[in-house]
Amino acid sequence: MKSLKMLLRFAIVGGLILLLLIPLTMIRGVINERSAYRDEAFARVADSRAGAQRLVGPVRVVPWVERQHVEVVDAKGNKKTEVQVTEGHWLQMPASLDVGGEMLPSQREVGLFKVPVYSWNGQLKATFAADDYPVKPGRSYGQPYVVLGVSDARGLVGTPDLRVDGKPVRLLPGVGVASQVGRGLHAPVAGFSDSQGGTLAGSSIELQLRLDGSRALSVVPVGDDTKIALRSRWPHPSFSGAFLPNERRVDAQGFNAHWAVSSLASDAQAQLRAEGAVDSQAVTVSLVDPVDAYTQADRASKYGILFVVLTFVGFILFELIKSLRIHPLQYLMVGLALAIF
Numbered sequence: 001m002k003s004l005k006m007l008l009r010f011a012i013v014g015g016l017i018l019l020l021l022i023p024l025t026m027i028r029g030v031i032n033e034r035s036a037y038r039d040e041a042f043a044r045v046a047d048s049r050a051g052a053q054r055l056v057g058p059v060r061v062v063p064w065v066e067r068q069h070v071e072v073v074d075a076k077g078n079k080k081t082e083v084q085v086t087e088g089h090w091l092q093m094p095a096s097l098d099v100g101g102e103m104l105p106s107q108r109e110v111g112l113f114k115v116p117v118y119s120w121n122g123q124l125k126a127t128f129a130a131d132d133y134p135v136k137p138g139r140s141y142g143q144p145y146v147v148l149g150v151s152d153a154r155g156l157v158g159t160p161d162l163r164v165d166g167k168p169v170r171l172l173p174g175v176g177v178a179s180q181v182g183r184g185l186h187a188p189v190a191g192f193s194d195s196q197g198g199t200l201a202g203s204s205i206e207l208q209l210r211l212d213g214s215r216a217l218s219v220v221p222v223g224d225d226t227k228i229a230l231r232s233r234w235p236h237p238s239f240s241g242a243f244l245p246n247e248r249r250v251d252a253q254g255f256n257a258h259w260a261v262s263s264l265a266s267d268a269q270a271q272l273r274a275e276g277a278v279d280s281q282a283v284t285v286s287l288v289d290p291v292d293a294y295t296q297a298d299r300a301s302k303y304g305i306l307f308v309v310l311t312f313v314g315f316i317l318f319e320l321i322k323s324l325r326i327h328p329l330q331y332l333m334v335g336l337a338l339a340i341f
Contacts, residue, residue: 097223
């Protein structure tokens with residue numbers, strides 16, 4: 001009879017544990033709902049200000065058009081000559097690329113949520129070597145231009161200062177035919193002496209800009225030799241992407257990180273020429289909140305059933321050792337208190 005009562009006791013406790021899965025599931029639903037509201041707050045800031053920024057370039061673009069006379073046969077078997085037009089472009093990556101600047105952090109409040117944002121005072125220096133372009137019958141080259149890819153151009157504050165070989169050059173919206181760069185800006189540079197091809201002279205480019213963004217900044221190392229230096233007063237950075245910093249300092253006053261990436265180690269140039277996505281090769285710095293309440297609550301809720309089971313096992317052992325009866329309602333109230341906690 002005693003064994004039957006103990007078996008019944010275990011069955012009741014097991015049933016209460018299964019019953020407590022209902023409030024635990026409801027609590028996890030509330031946490032997920034609040035997390036969704038937080039993501040909506042991030043999206044609202046990105047829509048009204050600027051989202052996470054990705055910088056590609058600068059790169060030089062040389063468009064070309066090739067016309068060839070080809071002989072075709074129509075449906076009646078008659079031969080005729082048509083002009084076949086092919087358009088394309090060359091991409092020239094910088095021999096050296098230096099990217100630096102300070103990320104000035106702040107926070108935007110949307111209801112109960114705080115979204116980390118930044119203003120990046122960026123400086124870019126790039127050098128391009130002289131490059132030979134083939135002379136082909138029927139091919140003519142257009143005006144070369146330099147392209148800078150910016151994922152969200154709304155974040156540009158004022159007019160960036162671009163200098164090519166020390167001379168100021170006006171930037172224009174769009175990236176022309178270099179669609180693989182994404183969105184961004186471009187500016188014409190000195191072209192060929194003969195539109196049929198030849199040698200495009202080397203040049204140096206300096207760019208200063210202020211770029212607003214939220215949460216993260218990514219830089220794609222497209223140079224043969226790319227050096228990146230980023231600093232900020234934000235004390236909790238998250239470094240991700242294809243390359244981690246070679247040198248970094250993170251303390252309560254902020255962070256200072258340096259990267260040195262060679263084209264021998266990065267596939268960014270090949271992916272860009274193949275018109276593929278280069279996000280996987282980017283260097284990324286994210287401004288994160290290490291004490292996010294909803295992330296901690298979500299992690300705690302995953303172990304909720306474990307806390308309940310351990311507590312109930314302790315109660316059962318107390319009953320067995322002390323021979324004291326604990327009412328099932330007491331089990332239930334303690335379980336609910338743990339779930340809410």
